[in-house]
């Protein structure tokens with residue numbers, strides 16, 4: 001604390017990212033990174049962008065990242081998007097931050113699930129946005145009908161984090177259709193691992209903003225690329241915030257790498273199938289160890305053991321060089337969130353758990 005700090009800084013409780021340990025040989029299953037490398041075409045595109053002498057880096061990148069916006073539109077060819085319906089940012093966390101300021105800050109409070117991505121409440125505090133938490137039901141499922149109340153906006157992650165639960169597209173449409181007065185933000189960070197995107201609804205619902213990231217399914221968490229798709233008026237609001245904050249959120253490597261990654265649909269398909277197949281195996285092994293596992297449509301699973309304290313399990317795993325995520329939050333303090341790794345990483349986890357529990 002310091003008297004140099006603004007009152008705002010004094011009031012903040014920042015988000016705590018999952019640990020990025022410097023130790024080698026850890027089985028890292030705590031931040032939902034993809035265990036497989038990104039598209040080789042993305043790697044080649046970034047190398048080409050640097051060139052032999054890095055001369056292109058003298059120049060600022062395209063402030064509008066038009067090439068990347070076009071690649072996003074082309075990636076969803078079945079929905080005939082235009083680049084005016086696409087916004088790009090430095091990771092979807094930045095896109096989310098802009099969406100809170102541009103579209104969710106009104107007099108009425110926003111609605112969000114009581115168990116959700118823990119960055120959302122942080123953005124509310126940063127931007128001075130009131131919120132009302134709507135409890136998930138006893139099975140940790142979002143009940144869309146519970147959102148039928150006045151609001152200044154709604155945000156949910158689908159699949160939800162950290163539960164992994166997927167709402168069917170019909171429920172998303174019901175939510176969006178029943179709140180034409182406010183913006184409904186759907187954070188689809190994990191949708192490629194088993195869900196159906198809501199992007200196809202944006203032509204019919206001007207209040208829908210879908211936010212996505214290349215961090216999870218495209219294996220590019222280190223590149224920091226996220227985007228939003230919605231009606232051009234919503235996108236313009238985001239552009240106005242962005243251009244009042246940082247005109248060049250995406251650097252040249254990010255634009256080149258993300259564009260090539262989106263073009264390589266075969267690579268996406270292979271890696272998402274591998275993750276989904278490992279997920280099924282991991283769930284079966286955890287059930288055999290006595291865990292209760294929520295059904296997951298994401299690249300992580302959310303599980304608890306009725307006889308073992310989650311905090312202690314996490315600590316014991318850590319002693320065996322396996323790291324998973326544990327949230328000390330109401331309702332979920334006995335759960336662990338475990339990223340689906342390679343089959344070898346998953347086996348290291350279940351072997352360690354077998355020793356701890358067995």
Ligand SMILES: *Cc1c(COP(=O)(O)O)cnc(C)c1O
Nearest residue numbers: 091092093117161189213215226
């Ligand atoms: C990982 C994650 C993000 C952040 O993704 P970045 O693009 O890496 O900033 C956003 N929302 C949810 C729900 C996530 O789990």
